[in-house]
Each structure stands twice: as structure tokens, then as C-alpha cells.
Amino acid sequence: MTSLSILFVCLGNICRSPLAEGILRHLTSEEGRDQEFVIDSAGTGGWHIGSPPDSRAIATAAGHGIDISQQKARKVSTADFDRFDLILALDRNNLRALKEIAPPACRARTALFSTQAFGTVEDVPDPYYGGAADFEAVYRLLYRGCALIAAVPNDGPVS
Incomplete structure (x- = not known):
């Protein structure tokens, strides 16, 4: 089976995108479909x-049985646009930043996470300046979206 490669992108790659990466890895592993996916995360900033x-x-x-502690933040590179099928920005600002650095001809389709998962144009809120409840709310939103993404049969790259 052809694998689907997905890159989750937020600003610094320390809150939302690592959670999304961890959640989708967990979901696909639990379903025995981890070999169908290549999953990573990155940030538009390099701090x-x-x-x-x-x-x-x-x-x-x-708290939800997912270990993301070994992930390391990295910055999106132009090479990512040819390494991944789908690059999902967690908010509209990062989507704009991705479109600015995307090569004119590339393999990846770049989209907003909520558009891909829910068919909406909502941002996944950045919990960085919040507390535990904000991180939990973002986790629940990402989990719902990742569950929908994982449920889509993988017969090749997303068009």
C-alpha cells in the first residue's frame, strides 16, 4: 500500500504540531495502519x-497515553514541499507563511488543518500563553481532526 506523508506545521513546533504528530501516530498505530503513513511536524519559525x-x-x-517527549523541534524547509504529500498548517498565519516559502512546482498540497479535517477555516488556537485547560482543549480538537484524517482510506496521495 502506498504511504501518505503528512507534515503538521505551527509556529515554533513545540505545542500544536508535535501534539498533532503524536496523536496521528498513535491513532494509526492503534489501527495497525502506521505503515500507511509518514508523519512529522515542523514550525515556520526557528526559535x-x-x-x-x-x-x-x-x-x-x-495524560492520554501518548509520548511526544522524544520529538525535536525543527523548521520547515523548502525540501519538505517535495518530501510530503500533504502539509497541514494549524492556523491561517502559518498557512500564509508556508505559501510564501513553497517552491513554484512542488509535490505537496498545503492546506489548513481544519479544512482538511472538518471542512472549515478555523484556526487551531495556540495554547502557548495559556494553561493546562488550553492545552487540553487543543488536544481534543486535534484528536477529533486526526481521527477523521486517519479514518480516510489511504489509496495514495491526497489530491
Whole structure:
């Protein structure tokens, strides 16, 4: 079976995108479909390159049985646009940033996470300046969306 490669992107790659990566990895693994997906995350900013996810993101994921503590933040590169089938921005600002750096001809389709998952144009809120309840709310939103993405039969790249 052909794999579907997905890159989740937020601003610093320490809160939302590592959670989305961890959730989708967990869901596909639980369904025995992990071989069907290549999953990663990155940020449009490079402030946290090499750092683990925010401790609150790690704690939130761990509270749901998901370990994201070994992830390391990285910045999106132009090569990502040819490495991935689908690049999902967690908010409209990051979607704009991705479109600005995307090569003119590339393999990846770039979209807003909520558009791909729910058919809406809502941002996944950034919990960085919030507390545990904000991280939990983002986790629940990402979980619902990732469950919908994982449920789509993978017969090849998303068009």
C-alpha cells in the first residue's frame, strides 16, 4: 500500500504540531495502519530548533497515553514541499507563511488543518500563553481532526 506523508506545521513546533504528530501516530498505530503513513511536524519559525515540545504539551499527551517527549523541534524547509504529500498548517498565519516559502512546482498540497479535517477555516488556537485547560482543549480538537484524517482510506496521495 502506498504511504501518505503528512507534515503538521505551527509556529515554533513545540505545542500544536508535535501534539498533532503524536496523536496521528498513535491513532494509526492503534489501527495497525502506521505503515500507511509518514508523519512529522515542523514550525515556520526557528526559535526552538532541537528543543523538545513544551512541557505542557508533553504532559497533555502523556495524560492520554501518548509520548511526544522524544520529538525535536525543527523548521520547515523548502525540501519538505517535495518530501510530503500533504502539509497541514494549524492556523491561517502559518498557512500564509508556508505559501510564501513553497517552491513554484512542488509535490505537496498545503492546506489548513481544519479544512482538511472538518471542512472549515478555523484556526487551531495556540495554547502557548495559556494553561493546562488550553492545552487540553487543543488536544481534543486535534484528536477529533486526526481521527477523521486517519479514518480516510489511504489509496495514495491526497489530491
